[in-house]
Amino acid sequence: MTMKKRILLVDDEDEILSLYGEVLAEEGFEVLIAHDGAEGVKVAKQEKPDLVLMDLKMPVMDGMDAFMQIHDDPATRAIKVVFLTAFGDPEVVGADIKISEEIGAAGYIRKGITLDELVKKVREYIR
Amino acid sequence: MLATAGYFVFTETKNALQQTIRDRQSELGHQTIDKIDRTLFGYYVGIQNIADEESIQRTLSGAVQDRREIERRIKELPFLTGPWDVLKIINSQGAIIASNSRQDAEKNAEIEKNIENLAALKEAIKGNVYYSDFLFTKDTGRPTMIFAAPIRDQETADQPIIGVVIGHVAWPVIKEIIEASDPASEFDLYTRGGVLIATNQESAKHLFLKNTEIERSLSAPPHVANLIKTEADEGFEALVTRADSHGHLAYKGNQWALFIETPTSIAFAPAISTARRIVLVLLPIILFILFVILLLLSSLVVRPIVDITKVSKVIAVGDFSARVRVRTKDEIGELAISFNAMTEKMRESLNIINIERDKLAKLIESMGDSVMVIDTEGKITLWNYAAALLTGWEQKEVIGRPFKDILKLVREADRASNSDFIVRAITEKVKKSMENHTLLIRKDGTEIPVADSAAPIIDADGDVWGAIVVFRDVAKERELERLKTDFVAIASHEMRTPLTLIKGNSERLLKGESILKDAKLTEMVSSIYRNSDRLFGIVNDFLDVLTLEEKRIPLNLEHFDLVPLVHECVAEFRTFAEAKKIYLKIDDLSASHQMVVADRARVRQVMINLLGNAMRHTEKGGVRLTFEKQKNFIEVSVNDTGPGISKENQLRLFRKFGSIRETFIRSKEYGSGLGLYISKLLIEAMGGEIWLKKSSPGAGSTFSFTLRTSTDKEGV
Incomplete structure (x- = not known):
């Protein structure tokens, strides 16, 4: 049996986690969730998923900090992190590509896209 | 002058009188000698009578x-x-x-x-x-x-x-005839030979003696007579007249000459005294007449003129209530009337000017905005109440001082002085409003954000004589703006998550088999999906606008090939075009590559916006893309065969919330109306231009934008 690819979803919105989680699960991925940046780092370290979808604005620790922690830790550096951005987030609008290049994140996905596109992009990144 | 007149009168009178006296003496001489001649004629006749x-x-x-x-x-x-x-x-x-x-x-x-x-x-x-x-x-x-x-x-x-x-x-x-003559004068009867034969003088020492001088003068022609002779030996002036004997009738006489000599003092004394008397009588009369004339002149002419002069001096100093008294109905009177009328007009005009000036001053003082007026040297000439309140500088402290000492404006970003635009208003005659982010430093050192503008004051000849600067406290405005922005940002932000969920779950529903069996249900869920998507678009546009307006978007500029992007965007609308049965073409792409310098994602956003608008508007015909290469730009145009845009609506095209009603009427897809506004912000941020190239009702529309071209080969 081929191992299912494991995706870690980090978002403070429960319903986002359910929505994206269920869709991805239906597509055959194993889905892990975390509710904030800190939890996300913990799970990432523990479970070492194949892909992390990281929301940016979260309480306790936001996505950027969480990513930094994951990236800095040699144990988790290899993990691909993709930001979930909202269209128009001032911090990342227009700088999406730069983020991926300069910071070392794998890329970004805008939350407003259709679910089909979401799946497509995930498959692209996880490859 | 009076003395000269008096002397003149006296002399003339004297001369006239003397002439009369002279004539009278001459007359007397002739009468006397005639008498002698007639007497002798009597003898002449008498002797003949005796002979008879x-x-x-x-x-x-x-x-x-x-x-x-x-x-x-x-x-x-x-x-x-x-x-x-x-x-x-x-x-x-x-x-x-x-x-x-x-x-x-x-x-x-x-x-x-x-x-x-x-x-x-x-x-x-x-x-x-x-x-x-x-x-x-x-x-x-x-x-x-x-x-x-x-x-x-x-x-x-x-x-x-x-x-x-x-x-x-x-x-x-x-002898008697002679002797009977007036003793005041000397009557001397001479023969032609110069012998004195009769005289009325008592001491007649020369009687019967020859006087050679007389003899000489008698040989001269008679008109030489009547001269005033000066008797040298006796040392006085005398009036001498001579009358010659002419005989009488048949008696021819001996051409004797009768000299009458009167000393001038005696001869003319009466004349002089008469003359004096005349003058003494006349002079007062003349003086009186002159006095009367002077009086008349003064009151009729001089006084009114002096009046007018006095009044005009008073008016010149500024008192316009002064008037000239009109005394007569003549020209002087008319002058006075006109003068008064003119003064009245001036007073009225001045009044009006003062009223208007006061109105204006009150207006400026009551304005909520601060107003400062400076002259060409930069000195403050006007400073209204609002300016005093805002800056802390009293009007009396600032008038006449250079504005740079008082009005301190700095750029928020780098604290650099920001009052050049005021100077340029005067030197270059340009009107300028400063962008936001200017701080005013008050007298006490505190800072207030202000919005300001300066404009030159130009007179009728086109010369600048100063500048007017208007500024106001925008702290509250900024606050409000921030609140609004924050509100929109927060609201929009908050809306995104629910919208994502609505959209996402609707999408899932639509995939569910049970739903698809039920057409009605499918329809309903599709509607939910579409509208949540539309709402999502609106929210995103709001946030976009907010971000773009604050100009804090770091544009991700890069060199990329426009051509594949164009194809990509067009591809997205293929199915839509087919469904609507309209064409969608790309024209004149002269090269297969066109390198530009821009933010790719944003260019995509703009193209989607324009294409979307075009596609939505067009029911018949289609949409065409054209390209035109220019010096440093590539011009992209999207042309549709839709209904066109009326002149009124054209003005509202690229403005925030100024969208055309037709867009909403026909819009089935997402679109908040902010699309063109956002596109404009984006294109301009990338150094290009976007505009409505051509449109008229019934003839479709063409929108164009430009991007900076690059000579670099592709490099991502």
Whole structure:
């Protein structure tokens, strides 16, 4: 049996986690969730998923900090992190590509896209 | 002036009077000499009458022997006629027949021996009436004049001359005429030879003496007379007039000359005194008249003019209530009336100006915005109440001072001075509003964000005489703006998650088999999906606008190939176009590569926006993309065959919330109306332009935008 690819979803919105989680699960991925940046780092370290979808604005620790922690830790550096951005987030609008290049994140996905596109992009990144 | 007039009057009067006196004296002279001549004429006639006496004639003729008649007669006649000093009858032989002289009576029948008589005898014997000049007769030794007339025998034919009567004029008769003259003047009777023969002067030392000077002057023509002679020896001036004897009728006279001499002091004294009197009487009269004229002049002309001058001086100083009193109905009066009317007009105009000026001043003072006016040197000339409140500088502190000392404006970003635009308003005549992010530093050092603008003040000739700067506290505005922005940001942000969920779950539903079996349900869920998507788009646009307006988007500029992007965007609308049965073409892509410098994602956003608008509007025909290469830009145009845009709506195209109603009417897809506005912000941020190239109702529309081209080959 081929191992299912494991995706870690980090978002403070429960319903986002359910929505994206269920869709991805239906597509055959194993889905892990975390509710904030800190939890996300913990799970990432523990479970070492194949892909992390990281929301940016979260309480306790936001996505950027969480990513930094994951990236800095040699144990988790290899993990691909993709930001979930909202269209128009001032911090990342227009700088999406730069983020991926300069910071070392794998890329970004805008939350407003259709679910089909979401799946497509995930498959692209996880490859 | 009066003295000159007086002297002039006096002199003229004196001269006139003197002339009169002169004439009178001359007249008197003529009268006197005429009298003498007439008297002598009397003798002239008298002697002939005696000669005609019958008794004398008959005695001489021998007709009467008795001499007693003749002798008696010869004694009577000198008193009856003449008077004669001597009267003689001499016969043709020269014997004295009768004589009134006793001498002769004693020497009876003597021959006349006297030379003078003999001369007379000789002449009369010829038949002429004879008269001599003045002489001293040897007979009597007295002054006289001898007359003789021939005696004719009347009873004989031819009336032969038988004798002569000779008469000596009793000189006192003549003398008397002269002596009776006014003693104030000297009357001197001269013979032609210059001998003084009668005078009215008592001390007549020159009597009967020859005066050579007189003789000389008498030989000169008569008009030389009447001169004022200066008697050198006696040392005074005298008025001398001369009257010449002309005889009378048959008596021709001896051309004697009568000189009347009056010392000027006496002659002209009356004249001078009369002249003085006249002047003394006249002068007061003249003075009085002059005084009256002066008075009239003054009151009629001078005073009104002085009045006007005084009033105009008062007006010049600024008092416009002064008026001139109108005294007369003439031109001066009219002048006064006009002057007053003019003054009244000026006062009214000044009043109006003052009222308007006050209104304006009040207006400026009551404005909520701060107003500062400076002159060409930068000195403050106006500073309203709002400015004082805002800056903390009182009006009286700032007037006349350079504005740079008072109005301190700095850029928020780098604290650099931000008042160049004010100076440039004057030097370059440009109006400028400063962008936001200017801080005003108040007198006490605190800072307030302000919005300001400066404009030059230009007069009718086009010269700048200052600048007006308006500024206001925008802290509250900014606050509000921030609140609004924050609100929108927060709201939009908050909306995104629910929208994502609605959209996402709707999408899932639509995939569910159970749903798909039920068309109605499918329809409903599709609607939910579409609208949540639309809402999502609106929210995103809001956030986009907010971000773009704050200009804090770091644009991700890169060199990329426009061509594949274009194809990509067009591809997205393929199905839509087919469904709507309209064409979608790309024209004139001259190259397969076109490198540009831009933010790829944003260019995509703009293209989607324009294509979307075009596609939505077009029901028939289609949408076409064209390209035009320019110097440093590539111009992309999206043309549709839709209904076109009216002129009114064209103005609202690229504005926030200024979307065309048609867009909403036909819009089935997402679109908040902010699309064009966002596109404009984006394109301009990338250094290009976006505009409506062409459109008219019924003829479709063409939107164009430009991107900066690059010579780099692709590089991502």
